[in-house]
Amino acid sequence: MTVVRSTLPDEARQVTGDALQETLVDLLGLSLTGKQAHWNIVGPRFRSIHLQLDEVVSAARGFADTVAERAAALGTPPDGRPETVAARFSLPAPKDGWLRDDEVVQLMVEALDAAIGRLRSRIEATEKPDPVTQDLLISITAELEKQRWMFEAENAPRD
Template identity: 55%
Template sequence: MATIKSPLDEAAQKAAGTALQGALVDLVDLSLLAKQAHWNLTGRNFKVVHEHLDEVVDLARQSMDEVAERAIAIGVNPDGRARTVADRSELPQLEAGYLADDKVVAAVTDLLAQIIGRFRERIAATDEPDPVSQDLLIGITAELEKQHWMFQAQT
């Protein structure tokens, strides 16, 4: 079986791989939670929030692909399987059933804040071992912070 030789030494590969895998889990779960809210949303601000949730889904999906491809580029196998995400996600889950728009806005604001905090930790963890992965994480964090601001402005 062919493997990808890492451009990083073993310690740097491990540090970057851990950061990227954590980011992947956060992004996969964010995409699923935002889509769940999108499907079950109700309320006076339905249309605006409904469409805004799709922006979050698109961001999460694009970013998780970039994170997974970076992991492969450094010789680390990304794991976005459902069981892995379910077992490792630290995000609180949304309630089942219909979700009021104001509760969704508050929940997504909180989810984004939690993810941003972990992304900032990953940025710090990749500073020395892999500035390329760090750069990717910085760019994603900027977009997550933009979405956080936009959701927070609706509260």
């Protein structure tokens, strides 16, 4: 049953819908990764990294909503169910238990790096089928790159 018809041709809708669904899973998983690290971080940089994790979680959750609504507007029902996210999430995730502050920083750099790489592929894939979605993915990538930079700067070597 089709409830919302797409303004895109079927092939373009499929490519765009897949890109949006994969991005939704990455963003929901990234927000859970950020929260898990937020709750379990320990170490001398606890407070600053704890607060920075909230920024990532907030951005990921906000973007997830925007991505899901874009998919719905194009006639592709978004799937953010826990079982879908659990089955499809493939970004680096935290280990169980307490996490040292330097481990959290490394985890977030790696998770954001992977998410950014996947987004860049989707940016390329959506260029012709749907430039509007491509623009959305570019905006998300820019913010995640900023967050990655902030985490990476946390572990910069001291001279």
